[in-house]
Amino acid sequence: MTLQKLLGIDLPIIQAPMAGVQNSALTIAVCSAGGLGSLPCAMLSLDAMRQELAMIKAQTSKPYNVNFFCHAQPEADAMREAIWREALTPYFAEFGIDTDAIPAGPQRLPFSAEAVEVLEAFEPAVVSFHFGLPEPELLARVRSFGAKILSSATTVDEALWLEAHGIDAVIAQGIEAGGHRGHFLSDDLNAQVGTFALLPQIVKAVKVPVIAAGGVADAKGVAAAMALGAAGVQVGTAYLLCEEATTSAVHREALKSEAARVTALTNLFTGRPARGIVNRLMRKLGPMSTAAPAFPLAATAIAPLRANAESLGSGEFSPLWAGQNASGCREISASVLTRELAGGI
Amino acid sequence: MTLQKLLGIDLPIIQAPMAGVQNSALTIAVCSAGGLGSLPCAMLSLDAMRQELAMIKAQTSKPYNVNFFCHAQPEADAMREAIWREALTPYFAEFGIDTDAIPAGPQRLPFSAEAVEVLEAFEPAVVSFHFGLPEPELLARVRSFGAKILSSATTVDEALWLEAHGIDAVIAQGIEAGGHRGHFLSDDLNAQVGTFALLPQIVKAVKVPVIAAGGVADAKGVAAAMALGAAGVQVGTAYLLCEEATTSAVHREALKSEAARVTALTNLFTGRPARGIVNRLMRKLGPMSTAAPAFPLAATAIAPLRANAESLGSGEFSPLWAGQNASGCREISASVLTRELAGGI
Numbered sequence: 001m002t003l004q005k006l007l008g009i010d011l012p013i014i015q016a017p018m019a020g021v022q023n024s025a026l027t028i029a030v031c032s033a034g035g036l037g038s039l040p041c042a043m044l045s046l047d048a049m050r051q052e053l054a055m056i057k058a059q060t061s062k063p064y065n066v067n068f069f070c071h072a073q074p075e076a077d078a079m080r081e082a083i084w085r086e087a088l089t090p091y092f093a094e095f096g097i098d099t100d101a102i103p104a105g106p107q108r109l110p111f112s113a114e115a116v117e118v119l120e121a122f123e124p125a126v127v128s129f130h131f132g133l134p135e136p137e138l139l140a141r142v143r144s145f146g147a148k149i150l151s152s153a154t155t156v157d158e159a160l161w162l163e164a165h166g167i168d169a170v171i172a173q174g175i176e177a178g179g180h181r182g183h184f185l186s187d188d189l190n191a192q193v194g195t196f197a198l199l200p201q202i203v204k205a206v207k208v209p210v211i212a213a214g215g216v217a218d219a220k221g222v223a224a225a226m227a228l229g230a231a232g233v234q235v236g237t238a239y240l241l242c243e244e245a246t247t248s249a250v251h252r253e254a255l256k257s258e259a260a261r262v263t264a265l266t267n268l269f270t271g272r273p274a275r276g277i278v279n280r281l282m283r284k285l286g287p288m289s290t291a292a293p294a295f296p297l298a299a300t301a302i303a304p305l306r307a308n309a310e311s312l313g314s315g316e317f318s319p320l321w322a323g324q325n326a327s328g329c330r331e332i333s334a335s336v337l338t339r340e341l342a343g344g345i
Numbered sequence: 346m347t348l349q350k351l352l353g354i355d356l357p358i359i360q361a362p363m364a365g366v367q368n369s370a371l372t373i374a375v376c377s378a379g380g381l382g383s384l385p386c387a388m389l390s391l392d393a394m395r396q397e398l399a400m401i402k403a404q405t406s407k408p409y410n411v412n413f414f415c416h417a418q419p420e421a422d423a424m425r426e427a428i429w430r431e432a433l434t435p436y437f438a439e440f441g442i443d444t445d446a447i448p449a450g451p452q453r454l455p456f457s458a459e460a461v462e463v464l465e466a467f468e469p470a471v472v473s474f475h476f477g478l479p480e481p482e483l484l485a486r487v488r489s490f491g492a493k494i495l496s497s498a499t500t501v502d503e504a505l506w507l508e509a510h511g512i513d514a515v516i517a518q519g520i521e522a523g524g525h526r527g528h529f530l531s532d533d534l535n536a537q538v539g540t541f542a543l544l545p546q547i548v549k550a551v552k553v554p555v556i557a558a559g560g561v562a563d564a565k566g567v568a569a570a571m572a573l574g575a576a577g578v579q580v581g582t583a584y585l586l587c588e589e590a591t592t593s594a595v596h597r598e599a600l601k602s603e604a605a606r607v608t609a610l611t612n613l614f615t616g617r618p619a620r621g622i623v624n625r626l627m628r629k630l631g632p633m634s635t636a637a638p639a640f641p642l643a644a645t646a647i648a649p650l651r652a653n654a655e656s657l658g659s660g661e662f663s664p665l666w667a668g669q670n671a672s673g674c675r676e677i678s679a680s681v682l683t684r685e686l687a688g689g690i
Contacts, residue, residue, distance in 0.1 A: 155606070157606075174539055174541060175520065175539050176538060176539040176541050176542040188607065190607055190608065190609040190632070191606070191607050193521060193560075193608075193669040193670075194519055194520050194521040194539030194540055194541065194559065194560055194669055195539055195541040196519060196521050196539060196540040196559060196560025196561065196566065196569070196669075196670065197521040197559075197560040197562075197668065197669035197670035198669075200562065200563070200565060200566060200670065200672065201670060201672050204672065214541060214542075215538075215539050215540075215541030215542040216541065217542075217545065218545070220545060220573055220574060221541065221545060221573065223572040224570070224572040224573045225569070226572075227565055227568040227569040227571075227572050227689075228565055228566065228569045229565060261500070261501065261502075262533065262535055262536045263535065264535040278535060287535070323542065324538040324539055324541075324542035324543075325538075325541065325542035325545065325546060327546050327549065
């Protein structure tokens with residue numbers, strides 16, 4: 001079965017869910033063009049999620065994807081948090097931040113029974129997960145309203161695991177991809193490989209359709225992914241400058257600059273490795289640091305640094321998520337971009 | 346101009362030069378099939394080089410490529426060597442190796458006036474370099490006998506630099522590639538990106554033909570590289586099990602095993618980052634270690650460990666060079682493999 005038929009879409013182009021830089025406006029624009037728009041819920045409250053889903057429902061009758069992280073929420077670890085804040089001390093001092101007054105940071109909550117309840121009121125056609133899959137009971141509830149289920153694999157082993165757990169299609173996330181790595185069976189970053197190596201090996205290993213992610217930036221990239229056996233592509237970075245994205249000014253500026261040529265995997269902003277444009281914090285503390293608390297707790301102490309720096313027009317303390325190929329970023333409508341990408345099919 | 350016309354070959358398939366695992370037999374087999382066979386000279390004495398070139402000349406009239414490293418040979422640093430041997434002490438003890446008796450290790454000599462002199466007697470159609478280009482005087486001598494000149498770029502900046510220095514075609518070496526990274530303008534490994542990201546950006550940046558390297562393992566990979574704008578491909582790993590390769594028994598065994606799924610960039614074996622299958626030494630000391638002497642001096646102290654381990658049938662101390670996609674490795678003739686790869690054009 002083609003990916004289009006499986007998901008009920010016209011074009012096998014999936015807009016990657018990108019928490020923090022988009023809301024339903026991007027989702028709707030992509031759906032309207034015939035692709036699969038995605039709504040990332042990792043950083044949304046239940047109310048905000050409900051609101052965004054209502055917006056989508058009001059503006060398109062096309063299938064759309066709702067995305068969740070499904071990590072285990074860690075216990076807060078006072079010792080580790082103290083070490084982390086110690087490492088950040090020079091920067092707190094630079095901005096005159098009172099570390100006793102740091103509020104709870106941006107939440108990244110795992111998929112939950114409460115979230116399923118919200119979904120059940122909307123019955124989205126597709127639900128995708130990052131960091132594996134939620135527990136079987138929650139997954140069964142998602143499946144029961146008919147949603148197709150996607151998740152990311154960063155290794156052949158993860159693809160086989162997802163297939164064995166009944167996934168409808170696998171997203172092969174190559175090392176080029178921006179944002180959080182989706183690995184969940186092993187945290188050995190050496191096992192994380194480029195799209196050119198990962199995609200064909202996953203295509204050979206599983207029977208379900210495989211969606212290519214990582215480095216795909218234009219119609220030629222889509223054609224190349226298809227040549228390697230992909231049933232479709234998931235594109236993130238190229239959508240970051242789109243009119244419908246909520247990408248911040250400092251993030252947009254970085255994407256348009258030469259700085260976008262050098263990204264790195266960093267755990268400084270959340271506690272898990274994610275790819276972003278290298279900035280001052282990444283140069284000084286990492287990009288990978290053993291001092292960073294477990295995902296998603298590292299974000300709390302970073303939040304005031306980011307806010308202060310951004311208020312001065314600086315992205316040096318912000319997660320400037322981007323993949324290794326920002327050459328597809330243009331300030332156009334996401335609908336236009338979606339149709340252009342589909343030119344590679 | 347097509348790559349075929351530029352280099353005088355039938356198929357735009359270049360067999361990657363792989364020092365230590367091949368001699369002229371592989372070169373000849375690839376040339377005979379219509380691809381561009383390569384002879385790596387980094388580890389050959391001038392006499393051996395002359396001998397191998399004579400073999401090629403005797404057995405094929407097709408164009409072939411002769412490859413050289415063009416690093417600056419570092420001064421020996423007794424302090425650094427001592428730190429390195431200290432780090433290796435437990436393994437010397439394990440094998441009962443007398444560290445006072447370690448002979449000079451495998452040489453990796455840079456391109457030189459003496460090497461040019463050997464080349465001038467054979468006038469190969471193509472000469473390729475790794476780690477940039479040799480000094481202008483040497484390059485001019487290569488050019489004067491009509492050789493086309495290739496070199497690897499691992500970033501857009503390196504591709505632009507090579508083009509500005511008169512290169513005939515650029516090899517875009519994605520992070521998936523096995524063996525030594527070819528970077529020469531910056532040693533920031535974060536700037537090293539996947540083929541899916543690197544290739545289209547280099548294609549956009551330069552006017553000369555671009556050859557894709559890294560992750561290309563079969564005809565579909567060749568088709569994908571062409572879709573991204575490559576004029577041809579350079580394939581290494583897939584040739585490692587070929588009958589004409591001199592790949593060692595432990596290396597062949599590793600390539601055929603599940604171990605081949607996890608490779609890493611390591612500087613332990615030579616002093617420069619190169620991709621190989623993860624083994625015990627890489628797990629214990631790195632894979633990247635600040636203790637390793639400058640390229641190529643790290644190899645000396647490793648050599649007896651490798652020899653001892655290999656004599657016991659173990660590859661745990663050997664450089665098991667491989668790219669991230671070993672799925673194309675088969676025990677077939679390199680001629681057959683070359684023609685199969687060309688099925689993707």
